[in-house]
Amino acid sequence: MRFWLMKSEPEVFSWTDLVARGETGEEWDGVRNYQARNYMREMKLGDRAFFYHSQSDKAVVGICEVIAAAHPDSTTDDPRWDCVDVRARQAFETPVTLAMVKAEPGLAEMALLRQSRLSVQPVTTEEWRIVCTMGGVDP
DNA sequence: GCCAACGTTGGC
DNA sequence: GCCAACGTTGGC
Numbered sequence: 001m002r003f004w005l006m007k008s009e010p011e012v013f014s015w016t017d018l019v020a021r022g023e024t025g026e027e028w029d030g031v032r033n034y035q036a037r038n039y040m041r042e043m044k045l046g047d048r049a050f051f052y053h054s055q056s057d058k059a060v061v062g063i064c065e066v067i068a069a070a071h072p073d074s075t076t077d078d079p080r081w082d083c084v085d086v087r088a089r090q091a092f093e094t095p096v097t098l099a100m101v102k103a104e105p106g107l108a109e110m111a112l113l114r115q116s117r118l119s120v121q122p123v124t125t126e127e128w129r130i131v132c133t134m135g136g137v138d139p
Numbered sequence: 140g141c142c143a144a145c146g147t148t149g150g151c
Numbered sequence: 152g153c154c155a156a157c158g159t160t161g162g163c
Contacts, residue, residue: 007161033146054161098162117145117160 003123004039004049005060005112006086015051015061018088025067025087028120029075036120040084041070049086050123050131052112059095060131064088093136106130 006028008014018026031037043049047066053059068085101107107130111121123131132139 009161035146058162115145116143116162119160 002042002044002047003125003128004043004047005052005110005121005123006049006064007052007054007119009055010053010057011055014053015088015091018051018062018064018086019091021087023087025064025085027068027074027085028083029073031073031083031119032081033119036118037080037082039120039122041082043069043084045069048089048128050128051088053095054119057095058098060092060101060135061095062088062091063132063137090137094134096131096134100134101131104130104134 013026028040031040043066045066045068049064049066050060051062051064053061064086066084067087070082070084072079073081073083098112101110101112107113107127110123110127111118115121129139
């Protein structure tokens with residue numbers, strides 16, 4: 001199983017919105033960046049991803065699970081864009097803010113800091129463990 | 140609201 | 152194939 005981080009502006013689609021979708025989950029559509037798309041194509045069923053609120057919130061707020069491998073993005077006819085489906089799994093006890101990530105030496109190499117504009121990014125096993133611990137959930 | 144970083148487009 | 156112009160994202 002691999003680990004990822006996916007960003008969303010909470011004003012557009014929030015963690016609460018994903019929780020409301022329940023087991024059905026939601027298509028992670030709208031990504032129009034090749035690197036982010038390629039990462040989604042690498043995702044497999046059962047992979048876990050942090051749900052990150054960008055812009056107003058700037059915090060990892062929960063963990064979601066990939067429930068459908070990459071397929072065409074239903075919001076466009078352009079065949080270049082694929083996306084996966086995810087469902088909410090577990091909310092963090094404590095949101096892990098961007099400031100907290102920056103303050104943690106073990107997370108200095110995270111793509112979240114290195115490539116701030118990338119909306120879908122890989123997370124290492126060690127980074128996953130650290131962030132989960134900070135968030136108050138079992139890795 | 141501003142700006143840095145970075146991706147895309149289009150002229151040459 | 153290069154590069155200037157432009158658009159978008161996201162942190163501050």
